Amino acid sequence: MIMLKQTSRTFYIPISRLKSGLKDAVASAYLCMRAIDEIEDHETLADEVKAELLLGIHDAFSSDDVINESLKLLSPYAETLPEVTMRIHEWALLCPPTVTNVVYNHTATMAKQMADWVHEGWDIRTEEDLDNYTYSVAGMVGEMLSDIWFWHDGTKSDRIKAVAFGRGLQAVNILRNRTEDLERGVDFFPEGWGQKEMIKYTRRNLKLADSYISDLKGGPALEFCKIPLTLAHATINLIAVGGNKLTRDAVMKLVGSIN
Template identity: 80%
Template sequence: MIMLKKTSRTFYIPISRLKAGLKEAVASAYLCMRAIDEIEDHESISDDLKVQLLLGVHEVFQSSDVVAESQKLLSPYRDVLADVTMQIHEWALLCPPTVNEVVYRHIAKMSKQMADWVHVSWNIRTEEDLDRYTYSVAGMVGEMLSEIWFWFDGTKSDQDKAIAFGRGLQAVNILRNRDEDLSRGVDFFPDGWGAKEMIKYTRRNLKIADSYIVDLKGGPALDFCKIPLTLAHATVNLIAAGGNKLTRDAVMKLVSSIN
């Protein structure tokens, strides 16, 4: 939970409120995905090494010994990789054994697709490219969460709407981090798009995400999803009005207003 709080202001709160078992499953998945995201976004290692490491993680999470294989893969780079990445084996072990197949499968899949995007230098030209990218790094998180909800208490949900839930949250991040991404030479906006078009794309996906959580009806899945979705709506509204990031006080007020 210390690492979770250090790496995510948005997801620390809803994960910390989950019931035992479910909390470990979602925390494990989030931290493993954060670990590979830190490889994809690393500022000082080469794209070739990023691809090598991400493909390595893809293999690790399909192996019979995630701990040994991940340490063998990452230990030569302990001086440059983030702590959350170097501890990926700990996050993997945190996952309850009865659901680790779901989590490990999605970590492997995301690592492979992240490697593919690094290999093409995140070349996004069309809305279809953007859809593929936002699926790779977030839409499949929605898919995974839907499987975790079903594992925990039998909650069923619409997979297409779950993808839009993840995709909408990622689109908010793209809007919020626009200047930072451009400064490192990465442009996630399709050709000809400005903030107006990306905001429209984001809101379209968030509207589907609203429908997704309505379908959840109640229970821990709904309690979890309401918080990041509420913050996403507030952030895109702020960006549309000329702002950028919600203040900590604004986040806490929004969270406390959620029933």
């Protein structure tokens, strides 16, 4: 939970409210994916090294020995990679045994697709390219969460809307991190798009995400999803009027207002 709090103000709150078992599964999933995200976004690693490490994570999480394979892969980079990445074997161990196939398979698949995007230099020219990228790094997370909800208590959810849930949250991040991404030479906006078009894209996906959670009809899945989605809507509204990031007080006030 300490690592969660350090790496995500948005997801720490809903994960911390889950009950034991489900909390371990979602925390494991989030931290594994945050670990590989830190490789993709690393500011100093060469792209060739990023791709090699991400493919290595794919192979490790597809193997029968995730823990040792991950340790062997990452140990030479202890001085370079952040703590959340270096401890990916711990996050893997945290996962309840009956749902490791869901978390490990999605982590492996995401790492492979991230490696492909690194190879391509994050070349996003069309809306289809953007859809493909946001699926690779976030839409897939929505699918994984749907699998975890079903594992936990049999909750069924619309997987297409689950993808939009993840995609909408990622699109908010793309807008919020626009300046930093351009400074590191990466442009996630399709050709000819400005902020107006990206906001429209984001709102369209968040609308589907609203429908996704309204279908959940209560329970821990709904309680979890309401928080990041509420914060995403508030952030996109702030960006649309020239702001960028919600203050801590604003976040806590929004969370407190959620029924």
